[in-house]
Amino acid sequence: MKTQKPIVHIRGLRKSFGDHVVLHGIDFDVQPSQVVVIIGPSGSGKSTFLRCCNGLEQPDSGRVEICGHTLSDGGQMLADQALNHLREQVGMVFQSFNLFPHLSVIDNITVGPRKVRGVSGPQAEAEAMVLLDKVGLVQKAHAMPASLSGGQKQRVAIARALAMQPQVMLFDEPTSALDPELVGEVLQVMKLLASEGMTMMVVTHEMDFAREVADVVVVMDGGALIEAGPPDIIFTNPKQARTRDFLRAILTRV
Amino acid sequence: MELDFSPVFSGWRNLIQGASVTVEITAMALVLGCVMGLLVGIGRLKPERRVIYALCTSYVAVIRGTPLLVQLFLLFFGLPQFDILLPAFVCGVIGLGIYSGAYVSEIVRGSIQSIDRGQMEAARSVGMSYGTAMRTIILPQALVRMIPPLGNEFIALIKNSALVSLLTIHDVMHEGQKIISVTYRSLEVYLAIAAIYFVLTGLTTLALRRIEQRLRAGGMVQ
Numbered sequence: 001m002k003t004q005k006p007i008v009h010i011r012g013l014r015k016s017f018g019d020h021v022v023l024h025g026i027d028f029d030v031q032p033s034q035v036v037v038i039i040g041p042s043g044s045g046k047s048t049f050l051r052c053c054n055g056l057e058q059p060d061s062g063r064v065e066i067c068g069h070t071l072s073d074g075g076q077m078l079a080d081q082a083l084n085h086l087r088e089q090v091g092m093v094f095q096s097f098n099l100f101p102h103l104s105v106i107d108n109i110t111v112g113p114r115k116v117r118g119v120s121g122p123q124a125e126a127e128a129m130v131l132l133d134k135v136g137l138v139q140k141a142h143a144m145p146a147s148l149s150g151g152q153k154q155r156v157a158i159a160r161a162l163a164m165q166p167q168v169m170l171f172d173e174p175t176s177a178l179d180p181e182l183v184g185e186v187l188q189v190m191k192l193l194a195s196e197g198m199t200m201m202v203v204t205h206e207m208d209f210a211r212e213v214a215d216v217v218v219v220m221d222g223g224a225l226i227e228a229g230p231p232d233i234i235f236t237n238p239k240q241a242r243t244r245d246f247l248r249a250i251l252t253r254v
Numbered sequence: 255m256e257l258d259f260s261p262v263f264s265g266w267r268n269l270i271q272g273a274s275v276t277v278e279i280t281a282m283a284l285v286l287g288c289v290m291g292l293l294v295g296i297g298r299l300k301p302e303r304r305v306i307y308a309l310c311t312s313y314v315a316v317i318r319g320t321p322l323l324v325q326l327f328l329l330f331f332g333l334p335q336f337d338i339l340l341p342a343f344v345c346g347v348i349g350l351g352i353y354s355g356a357y358v359s360e361i362v363r364g365s366i367q368s369i370d371r372g373q374m375e376a377a378r379s380v381g382m383s384y385g386t387a388m389r390t391i392i393l394p395q396a397l398v399r400m401i402p403p404l405g406n407e408f409i410a411l412i413k414n415s416a417l418v419s420l421l422t423i424h425d426v427m428h429e430g431q432k433i434i435s436v437t438y439r440s441l442e443v444y445l446a447i448a449a450i451y452f453v454l455t456g457l458t459t460l461a462l463r464r465i466e467q468r469l470r471a472g473g474m475v476q
Contacts (some may be wrong), residue, residue, distance in 0.1 A: 111391075112381060116386070160376075160380065164380050
């Protein structure tokens with residue numbers, strides 16, 4: 001285990017929607033360059049946990065620190081401007097891609113750098129082409145999102161997030177909306193990022209990906225983090241009965 | 255009784271003159287209505303911003319809840335009591351614009367709220383401020399959805415503009431009535447006026463269809 005200062009530092013994170021408590025006080029650290037895969041049954045709070053890490057959800061209490069900044073503390077969010085600035089450093093990839101349908105692929109990628117980082121048009125486009133090359137979609141630079149397959153859309157979404165040069169990437173079930181044959185191309189890009197040392201937090205049901213790429217697998221259930229450890233331990237010898245039940249259910253599905 | 259359209263033919267210059275006033279006043283009211291509608295529609299997006307929300311909501315309630323004719327008369331006959339004497343044409347533009355703005359604001363609000371929440375989240379997650387996300391991501395998409403209902407609103411505005419003839423504005427309605435007052439040919443002249451409004455609204459419909467097709471071709475609409 002590395003002993004650097006954690007890049008994500010979470011203590012006592014709580015969140016509820018109305019009467020429904022979604023997160024019951026979560027403590028968790030992510031070290032730089034770590035790949036953390038978060039698994040657990042649906043409704044266990046995985047997505048909400050991830051969304052609290054870039055301020056898309058406002059925690060009720062607890063402390064979230066990212067990249068050395070306090071994102072939220074005791075239900076208080078960072079001020080708007082600082083929050084926008086911090087979000088540049090935390091990329092997010094959504095289950096439903098959320099590409100901007102009125103912009104071409106390359107404009108989807110350059111709009112952030114141009115409008116937020118103030119990068120010039122030509123430079124942003126040059127950077128975008130490098131990213132498109134990385135995700136294998138150079139030939140689609142001027143296509144509209146509607147003409148892409150789901151896998152291609154998600155790879156563009158990853159390139160869009162990378163264009164802000166983030167220090168941490170959050171993936172919220174990035175392959176759950178994809179046809180099975182398109183899952184591989186997206187996971188491949190994510191593996192490439194992991195091998196380059198990107199810090200990643202991934203909510204997924206792709207257990208092979210978790211086994212192969214994760215440094216830490218986190219199991220959530222009922223809004224709590226019930227177990228965390230290296231994948232070979234979690235998958236072969238989990239301590240918690242709930243983890244065993246969940247893994248049995250997901251690994252034996254037909 | 256026989257129809258006699260000769261007063262319409264001999265007065266066609268005046269009717270065309272009036273029609274151009276109708277177009278002018280409607281176009282200016284349209285611009286005012288769109289600006290008001292955009293601001294008020296955005297002002298009603300966030301109830302947490304209490305003062306702005308309350309102001310915008312009351313505006314919509316009052317304007318939609320009272321007759322346009324009463325609003326026009328308040329501007330033209332009511333304001334002079336405060337020594338505010340606006341020319342009839344200005345009253346017409348302001349009255350129609352404010353009235354239309356209330357309806358446009360609901361179109362704006364509805365279109366913005368119909369855009370998937372994920373679009374705003376994606377924009378914010380690359381670090382955009384709320385304003386930047388609204389301008390560059392949400393509004394361009396919402397605009398496309400606004401066009402069909404805005405078309406309805408524009409057409410309603412053209413027809414509603416007939417009321418400004420009661421403010422001594424020489425629009426097509428007013429010019430027609432002048433012809434009638436001399437010739438007593440009500441049926442023929444009102445038919446001619448109806449035809450002119452029909453042409454104006456028809457042209458508007460065609461223009462909006464063109465714009466929508468162009469946006470579609472540009473890939474703005476799926």
